[in-house]
Amino acid sequence: MSEEQKVEYSQLEADYEFPPSRYKLDYSSVAAYLKAVEDTSSLYQDTELVPPMAIAAYAIAALSENISLPSGTIHVSQELEFIDTVGINDTLTSYARVSRQQSRGKFHLLTIDFNVFNQRQKAVLAGKTSFILPEQTGGR
Amino acid sequence: MGMSLGQLSELSEGMNLHESKRIITQANINLYAEASQDFNPIHIDEDFAKKTPLGGTIAHGMLILAYVSQMMSAAFGRSWLAGSKLNVRFKTPARPGDTITVTGRISRIERSEGQTLIHCDVLCRNQNDEAVITGETSLRVEGNENSC
Numbered sequence: 001m002s003e004e005q006k007v008e009y010s011q012l013e014a015d016y017e018f019p020p021s022r023y024k025l026d027y028s029s030v031a032a033y034l035k036a037v038e039d040t041s042s043l044y045q046d047t048e049l050v051p052p053m054a055i056a057a058y059a060i061a062a063l064s065e066n067i068s069l070p071s072g073t074i075h076v077s078q079e080l081e082f083i084d085t086v087g088i089n090d091t092l093t094s095y096a097r098v099s100r101q102q103s104r105g106k107f108h109l110l111t112i113d114f115n116v117f118n119q120r121q122k123a124v125l126a127g128k129t130s131f132i133l134p135e136q137t138g139g140r
Numbered sequence: 141m142g143m144s145l146g147q148l149s150e151l152s153e154g155m156n157l158h159e160s161k162r163i164i165t166q167a168n169i170n171l172y173a174e175a176s177q178d179f180n181p182i183h184i185d186e187d188f189a190k191k192t193p194l195g196g197t198i199a200h201g202m203l204i205l206a207y208v209s210q211m212m213s214a215a216f217g218r219s220w221l222a223g224s225k226l227n228v229r230f231k232t233p234a235r236p237g238d239t240i241t242v243t244g245r246i247s248r249i250e251r252s253e254g255q256t257l258i259h260c261d262v263l264c265r266n267q268n269d270e271a272v273i274t275g276e277t278s279l280r281v282e283g284n285e286n287s288c
Contacts, residue, residue, distance in 0.1 A: 029175070036171035037206040038162070041213055043221070052221055053209045057176040057202050064178065071182065072192055075201040079227045082220070 006068040009110060009133055016098040018112075021062030024091050025050050033057070050090070052082040055125050059094040059114050063129070066096075072134040076109075079128040084118075091119040099128065108133045148256055148283055157215045157244035157260065162207055164199050166236040172203045198233035204273055207242045208262050212277055215244070216258070219281045228275030232266065239267045244277070256281045 007016075025033075033054040034044055043049060056078075086092065093116070100111035109132055116125040166186075173184050178200055181188040189197040205228060213220040234240055241264065248259040257280055264273040 032171075032175040036168065036175035037203060037210070038168075039206070039210050041210065043213055043218060049218075049221065051206075051209070051213075052224075053202065053206045054175075057178070057206075060202065061177040064180070069180075071180075071188070073180070073182075074233075075230055077227075077229045078201065078205060079225070081225045082222055084222045085218075 007066060008068050009070070009108070012067070012098050012101050012110065014098055014101055018063065018066045018096040021059075021065065021094045021096075022091060023058055023062060023094070024089060025054060025058065025086070027088055030054060030088055048087040048089075050086040050088060052080070052086070052125065055086055055092065055116060056080050056127055058092070059096075059116050059125065059127060060129060062094050063096055063112060063114065069131065070133055070135075074132045075129065076132050077128075077130040081126045082124075083126060084122060084124045086118065086124050090124075092124065093117050100130075106135050108135075148281060151246060151249060151256075151258065153246055153249055155246045157211055157246070160207065160211060160242045162240045162242065164234050164236055164238045164240060166197060169197065169199050169203065169236065172200055176200065176202065178202070194233060196235060198235055199238075201230040201233075201273070204230075204234050204240060204264055207240065208244070208264065208273065208275075208277070211242050211244050211262070212260070212279070216279055216281070219279055224277065224279035226262070226275060226277040228262070228273050231271040231274055234264075234266065234272050238272075240264050240272060241266075247276070254282065256283065 030050055094114055096112050096114040099113045102109045111130045114127050118124050169183050173179050186197055244260045244262045247261045250257040259278045262275050265271050
């Protein structure tokens with residue numbers, strides 16, 4: 001998605017729903033994730049399991065494809081619920097909506113809820129991400 | 141794979157999870173940016189980051205949180221991957237060169253018919269003993285006495 005197509009955060013209001021994002025974690029993307037976080041757990045060696053934090057990371061990355069966050073945006077809190085395991089090559093769809101948009105002086109608090117489902121429409125992960133954003137002075 | 145911290149009946153409130161230490165490097169951060177597709181310049185563009193109030197690049201909060209998740213899966217195995225929750229605050233950014241110590245402690249155990257709910261406090265702190273992440277986790281484990 002180009003910068004022009006992204007939603008400016010200042011336009012977001014509570015209950016705004018982002019377009020659903022669909023993605024698949026294949027062997028190479030899971031291997032890249034495990035290498036990046038230096039996770040050598042036997043849970044993921046020779047199994048089809050995907051680390052739940054990789055799913056969360058992709059869900060949050062999908063959000064950033066839809067929203068233009070200014071530089072200086074800070075991730076302040078994160079809630080996650082790992083509902084079910086995800087296997088390599090599962091197709092995941094993430095639905096996200098703004099649950100809170102609040103101004104505090106020169107800063108804005110933005111909270112986004114997201115829910116991730118697999119190809120069988122079973123919930124696998126739910127989350128709530130909060131950011132503090134500075135006054136907008138241009139895209140990030 | 142089941143729990144590695146010990147049999148369920150051996151768990152007790154106040155028990156510490158295995159601590160780990162991680163040294164944050166810009167190379168780690170760049171790898172994580174690629175793997176997560178999060179290319180916010182505050183993480184990867186040193187020239188950009190120097191001009192911000194943070195004064196330099198910082199690690200993705202989700203990278204540090206991944207270390208917490210690893211501690212939980214090391215302790216509780218596959219039980220951590222489904223039927224678990226975490227709730228954390230990012231308190232101080234982690235920067236290249238920082239040594240992050242990841243710790244956890246079982247704060248409460250609720251045993252009921254057929255399952256056990258385990259609550260933990262988790263903390264990541266830097267080499268200056270500043271909290272980087274604070275929070276809580278919980279997970280549900282089938283069984284309430286000798287199974288796991």
